[in-house]
Amino acid sequence: MSGNEKAPALTDARGVGGVIAQDGFDYQLWDGLARLPAWLANPAFEQMIFEGLEDLEARFFAPQAPRGQLLERFQAKAGSLAPAAVREVFETFARFESAYPRAARVQSLVTPRLPATVGWLARDPSRVRKARPFYAPFADIMAASDAELLTRLVETYRDQLGTFIAQSVDVSERNLPDCDAALATFGVELDRAYPSLEAPQKRVGEAFEALSALARRSIGAPLGGDVLVKTIEDALGKSLPLPRSFPLHVRSDRNEADERCLEIDASAFSGRDGVFPPPARWADDLVAPLDRTARWLRSHAINRVALTGSYRLTTAMIIGWSLRSATGFELEVPTRDGSWATDDRPAPSDPPQNWRIAEPANLTGDQLVVCVGILCDPAADLGQIAGVPTEAVLGLHLDEPIVSAKAAQAGVAVVKRAVDAAMARLRPKGIQLYFAGPAAFAVALGHRWNAMPPTQLHEFVTSSRSYVATALI
Numbered sequence: 001m002s003g004n005e006k007a008p009a010l011t012d013a014r015g016v017g018g019v020i021a022q023d024g025f026d027y028q029l030w031d032g033l034a035r036l037p038a039w040l041a042n043p044a045f046e047q048m049i050f051e052g053l054e055d056l057e058a059r060f061f062a063p064q065a066p067r068g069q070l071l072e073r074f075q076a077k078a079g080s081l082a083p084a085a086v087r088e089v090f091e092t093f094a095r096f097e098s099a100y101p102r103a104a105r106v107q108s109l110v111t112p113r114l115p116a117t118v119g120w121l122a123r124d125p126s127r128v129r130k131a132r133p134f135y136a137p138f139a140d141i142m143a144a145s146d147a148e149l150l151t152r153l154v155e156t157y158r159d160q161l162g163t164f165i166a167q168s169v170d171v172s173e174r175n176l177p178d179c180d181a182a183l184a185t186f187g188v189e190l191d192r193a194y195p196s197l198e199a200p201q202k203r204v205g206e207a208f209e210a211l212s213a214l215a216r217r218s219i220g221a222p223l224g225g226d227v228l229v230k231t232i233e234d235a236l237g238k239s240l241p242l243p244r245s246f247p248l249h250v251r252s253d254r255n256e257a258d259e260r261c262l263e264i265d266a267s268a269f270s271g272r273d274g275v276f277p278p279p280a281r282w283a284d285d286l287v288a289p290l291d292r293t294a295r296w297l298r299s300h301a302i303n304r305v306a307l308t309g310s311y312r313l314t315t316a317m318i319i320g321w322s323l324r325s326a327t328g329f330e331l332e333v334p335t336r337d338g339s340w341a342t343d344d345r346p347a348p349s350d351p352p353q354n355w356r357i358a359e360p361a362n363l364t365g366d367q368l369v370v371c372v373g374i375l376c377d378p379a380a381d382l383g384q385i386a387g388v389p390t391e392a393v394l395g396l397h398l399d400e401p402i403v404s405a406k407a408a409q410a411g412v413a414v415v416k417r418a419v420d421a422a423m424a425r426l427r428p429k430g431i432q433l434y435f436a437g438p439a440a441f442a443v444a445l446g447h448r449w450n451a452m453p454p455t456q457l458h459e460f461v462t463s464s465r466s467y468v469a470t471a472l473i
Helices: 013-020 025-041 083-099 116-122 124-131 139-157 159-168 179-193 201-216 225-236 279-299 313-322 379-386 405-426 439-447
Strands: 045-050 056-061 069-076 104-111 169-173 246-251 262-265 304-309 330-335 338-341 355-358 367-374 393-398 430-436 455-461 466-472
Touching (some): 025 045, 025 056, 025 069, 025 201, 045 225, 104 159, 124 139, 159 169, 262 279, 313 430, 330 439, 338 405, 367 379, 379 393, 379 430, 379 466, 393 405, 405 439
Parallel strands (some): 069 104, 246 262, 304 330, 367 430
Antiparallel strands (some): 455 466
């Protein structure tokens, strides 16, 4: 945005014009309602607004975004567009991005049909963007597609605008000639988002009409997810099949995105090629977003979280610590044999586990060194690898697998008791934690890591047989 251009505002000519000029509002409304089922199935969805700064905008909680939220913005054009008008829309999007950097996840042009000369815009950019998570492990494949798309966009729209379109703009063709077509599209999207709903078509039509009426009397005002869900459920006469536990998906460099979950992107912390970010980056880009997530969940009275995805041991420990029991959370932790719930606790009659515990004689400086191993015992090599004397290590080793949620909670209780006792005796100012075992146990341990001094986590790098300091919790 040049120095003499004003930032887009709700009171400028475009912002006011959207509210005043109702021509084409039906198309905007119908497109928005068609998108609504998928948004409501996304637990990060917060609100939508018709005729705000754009024809339609939706807001999502995004803990790793600079503002903690992201917008999806849509300009819906019901009539035929000339190529120059398409460019003008893109330039409007670019001005918003220039004025409010990284506020929008994507900005979309929606129209029944693009001009023939730029019809490819509805296909190629979206195709490349949607495929990007799948091809993330194959950088050369993705780079070739990105480069080809960028070349074509720059040829059409010049360097700056073409680059912006490649990164941040989506274009879709959606033909909604009348209310019947809009209702049919809404019904298809509702069934796709909630396949087990099985609502009668008459009730779906009543939900569509109720949402339409709500939107028309709320132009320029936000519509929250709770209000929208209630409007649909009242019309359907039944509840939407929403998940019992809040879904939180953790991305590594080995798995794909999941739009039905709140996503934490931990791919930069996957330790590819044995390289981990420094502790400061763990704090800024993973610990802080997870802390924001915990606060957001508490503000929405959500206390049960179901995890999916894959992650390193450090990330597992941070997840459990960020959503720890002391702040009211219970977790469902994925394993190969099903989910482990953190409130699935052992009975007093359950047989004890055979943990071998070596008590430390002293601290290392002012730090308590804790080494926990399940099946393998990292304490045996800790002195040689990390230079920690054996007598200064609180070593805990279990030579049998953890096979259930109850066993995990029992093991966590053993580790916590041993650490608490060593802390009471030696009074450390911090803890250096080394762990080898299943990631699910690391989540459970972090979940109970309450009232502890600052704890430095470590990862073992197999290629160099060394430990690197990762996150501080």
